[in-house]
Amino acid sequence: MPFKLSNRLEPLKYAIRDLVPIAKEVEKESGRVIYLNIGDPLKFDFDTPQHIKDALSKAVEDRWNFYSPSEGIQDLREAIAYKERTFNNVQVNPSHVIVTAGVSEAINFVAAALIDAGDEALIPGPAYAPYVNFIQLYGGKPVHYRCIESEGWKPDLNDIKTKINERTRFILIINPNNPTGAIYDEHVVKEILDLAATYEIPVVSDEIYDRIVYTEGVFKSTASLTKDVPVIGLNGFSKVYLMTGWRLGYIYVKDPTEKYVDNIVSHLNKLARARLSTCTPVQKAGVVALRGSQRHVKEMIEKLRERRDYSCKRIDEIPGLSVVKPEGAFYLFPKIDLNGKFKSDKDFALSLLYEEQVLVVHGSGFGEGGENHFRSIFLPPIEILEEAFDRIERFCRKKSA
Ligand SMILES: Cc1ncc(COP(=O)(O)O)c(C=O)c1O
Structure with a gap:
């Protein structure tokens, strides 16, 4: 052979x-x-803060050592909805949350769920590299949109506009950004949402650094600003909760139109089921991370x-x-x-x-x-x-x- x-x-x-x-x-x-x-x-x-470490040990002792539901334990999905509401002003239904093994797995899920061979996705230029990898893995083409260094690495709306075509499956925002450290003004995020609305494309928003900001009030979560565009939010515990090695993240879908949300969530859940579940005791600790001392x-x-x-x-x-x-x-x-x-x-x-x-x-x-x-x-x-x-x-x- x-x-x-x-x-x-x-x-x-x-x-x-x-x-x-x-x-x-x-x-x-x-x-x-x-x-x-x-x-x-x-x-x-x-x-990692001590109370989160203690929660992990306790979860193991309390025999939370079984496979969890594929979309994540209910406690954690509710805690994620609470966190998004409290810190990001995003009203998300816990049933529209899927727990993943870090945002890395979430990126893989989103690319798998939205990209077929020959499809395109608009991503920032420069962008965190796994977006390129996972889009390519599914036969897609990552298309970088320009970010303007002299304007604090602000996305160039005109460039985004000229690069949208009938194969564009999503527009990605990474905010706060890796690698540039930029935070996008509220009006920039709104303009991207408006463009997405015009062309009926969802926006994927990676907000893993949402609370690592040096001026309060500047960061606004994309899902808190959407009026008519489905936003697929990606976030996790690695950075803000100092849990890089624990591999915990999540995807949520916020769709003000309510037209697409069920389809997107059930599509993503197919992938979640295919890999059974994420680590159950770590999910228990994730609840304490979100609801405990900050x-x-x-x-x-x-x-x-x-x-x-x-x-x-x-x-x-x-x-x-x-x-x-x-x-x-x-x-x-x-x-x-x-x-x-x-x-x-x-x-x-x-x-x-x-x-x-x-x-x-x-x-x-x-x-x-x-x-x-x-x-x-x-x-x-x-x-x-x-x-x-x-x-x-x-x-x-x-x-x-
Ligand atoms: C923008 C961005 N998204 C996702 C990730 C991956 O994070 P995780 O540890 O949750 O897989 C990183 C890690 O550096 C990142 O910078």
């Missing part, structure tokens, strides 16, 4: 982890690498704000780099302007890794619009950021000399 692997996985790439094997080699040869590539707060001085969120933002401000100040002092100050999440997306010193942004990232042992992600790994940029996290404590930016500064000064 000839052994053959599928062709379908050929195009899949994940820039955020692609350079890690090289970094491990560099580490063996030239000492400590500072990893600024992965957005995982738990790798630094952030930890004190850690404020503490996390205070730490991150100081780290963001420090990082932006350092970048502003480095020749050849400039950055739009992020308003949310924990990423910086600086522009590299080193007059042809590098063949590409990947060349920049690799040279920085070899010469100064700092690992960042090349901007083109986030698709169109990411070229000539890199993405760095600002999660580490100031001492580590200081060392990292000293190295980046030395590197850029050498190259610009």
Whole structure:
């Protein structure tokens, strides 16, 4: 029997982890690498709040160790509706919520449910890479719409408009954004919704960083603003509740027209059933995360704000780099302007890794619009950021000399 692997996985790439094997080699040869590539707060001085950890142990002791309903335990779906109502002003019916193994699984579900071969989806340029992967996995074409750096990475409405066609199956908003850290103004979100209404296309809104914002009141959930467009909301526990390794997320459908919601939910539920369920004790802990103390969120933002401000100040002092100050999440997306010193942004990232042992992600790994940029996290404590930016500064000064 000839052994053959599928062709379908050929195009899949994940820039955020692609350079890690090289970094491990560099580490063996030239000492400590500072990893600024992965957005995982738990790798630094952030930890899952104790009451959430206790809830997980208790769930296991209380024998919540069975398969849960595929769409998630009812308690959690209700807690998610409560959370969306309380923090995002979104009225969502718990029966329109599906619990997933992280937002990553939610992205897979949404792409599988909406994309057939030859279909297109409009996604930000640059965008969090798994959207590209999962759309391609189902034979679709991710089409990046322009985001305007000089206007705080605001989506270009005209560009979206010119790229909509009869094969466009959804428009994606990532807000707050990864990799740029942008938060979209309410009127921008409304304009995207209006366009979606005109062409009768649903909007998918990834809001995993919804509470990691540095100015209160700026972020508005897409589903809270929709009047006539179905919004498929994606959210999770990894970032705001410091539960990256626990793999818990969710999808909800908010459809003011009520025309499409049942179909979308039942389509998504087919996938949910095909993979049985997500981890039941983790779901029990998720209820406590959403309904219990939220004190850690404020503490996390205070730490991150100081780290963001420090990082932006350092970048502003480095020749050849400039950055739009992020308003949310924990990423910086600086522009590299080193007059042809590098063949590409990947060349920049690799040279920085070899010469100064700092690992960042090349901007083109986030698709169109990411070229000539890199993405760095600002999660580490100031001492580590200081060392990292000293190295980046030395590197850029050498190259610009
Ligand atoms: C915009 C965005 N969506 C989804 C994810 C995946 O999150 P999860 O850990 O819930 O799978 C990430 C992780 O970095 C992200 O930045």
